[in-house]
Amino acid sequence: MKSTHITWHDSEISKEDRQNLNHHQSPVLWFTGLSGSGKSTLSVEVEKALYERGVHAYRLDGDNIRHGLNKNLGFSPEDRTENIRRIGEVAKLMNDAGLMTLTAFISPYREDRDNVRALFNEGEFIEVYTKCSLEEAESRDPKGLYKKARSGEIKGFTGVDAPYEEPNEPEIIVETDKQSLEESVQEVMDHLHRIGAISI
Numbered sequence: 573m574k575s576t577h578i579t580w581h582d583s584e585i586s587k588e589d590r591q592n593l594n595h596h597q598s599p600v601l602w603f604t605g606l607s608g609s610g611k612s613t614l615s616v617e618v619e620k621a622l623y624e625r626g627v628h629a630y631r632l633d634g635d636n637i638r639h640g641l642n643k644n645l646g647f648s649p650e651d652r653t654e655n656i657r658r659i660g661e662v663a664k665l666m667n668d669a670g671l672m673t674l675t676a677f678i679s680p681y682r683e684d685r686d687n688v689r690a691l692f693n694e695g696e697f698i699e700v701y702t703k704c705s706l707e708e709a710e711s712r713d714p715k716g717l718y719k720k721a722r723s724g725e726i727k728g729f730t731g732v733d734a735p736y737e738e739p740n741e742p743e744i745i746v747e748t749d750k751q752s753l754e755e756s757v758q759e760v761m762d763h764l765h766r767i768g769a770i771s772i
């Protein structure tokens with residue numbers, strides 16, 4: 573903390589009031605996985621499924637956020653940590669606002685993800701591991717970045733010459749190289765129903 577002499581000021585409307593107004597809870601669905609593992613694709617589909625059920629949800633995507641809020645950050649370990657810390661704080665604000673958040677960031681470090689988890693109440697941080705072999709992600713190469721990483725044009729690319737630490741106990745694992753997109757969407761929606769975050 574750099575700032576001193578600052579005081580928290582509570583609202584008279586609580587998070588629970590806002591959730592009641594929306595008729596659903598406001599957890600964060602934290603998608604994590606290799607580039608090309610399907611974070612964006614899956615989170616887009618889940619966001620649509622939620623919208624159709626009248627759930628107020630918003631998606632934060634690595635590529636998009638790096639155009640604005642986090643445009644001063646690169647891909648060094650320190651910058652990735654700061655990227656994830658800021659997104660965690662944004663997701664926490666959305667949680668308090670009564671909105672469901674879907675985040676699609678590689679978030680390669682376990683400690684960074686666990687630090688975000690610690691911001692939330694039990695059950696409100698839902699880690700979704702888009703599990704996919706490097707071989708499959710690389711063969712998809714939707715943006716041609718693995719090719720650039722292999723040729724040395726991009727340095728420190730996750731899975732090639734930068735680490736990805738798998739989650740130890742994610743709430744949800746979707747194996748995007750084995751199951752269909754529809755099955756993965758269903759798995760996420762089933763989880764939200766099971767924990768009572770949504771009722772429709």
Ligand SMILES: Nc1ncnc2c1ncn2[C@@H]1O[C@H](COP(=O)(O)OS(=O)(=O)O)[C@@H](OP(=O)(O)O)[C@H]1O
Pocket residue numbers: 606607608611612634635638647651652653655656676677678679680715717726727728729730734
């Ligand atoms: N060096 C390096 N390593 C990994 N990814 C790279 C890199 N350089 C650019 N990109 C592109 O940036 C997207 C990942 O951004 P994130 O904010 O999700 O990364 S991180 O969580 O901070 O590690 C990632 O998007 P996704 O493919 O959607 O994961 C890439 O398009």
Ligand SMILES: Nc1ncnc2c1ncn2[C@@H]1O[C@H](COP(=O)(O)OP(=O)(O)O)[C@@H](O)[C@H]1O
Pocket residue numbers: 605606607608609610611612613614676702712714747748749751752753756
């Ligand atoms: N079962 C699946 N789930 C998600 N994506 C899949 C699946 N099968 C193939 N894909 C493809 O894999 C690519 C994943 O890219 P993307 O969603 O951008 O990944 P990420 O956001 O993790 O980088 C897309 O081109 C998508 O169409």
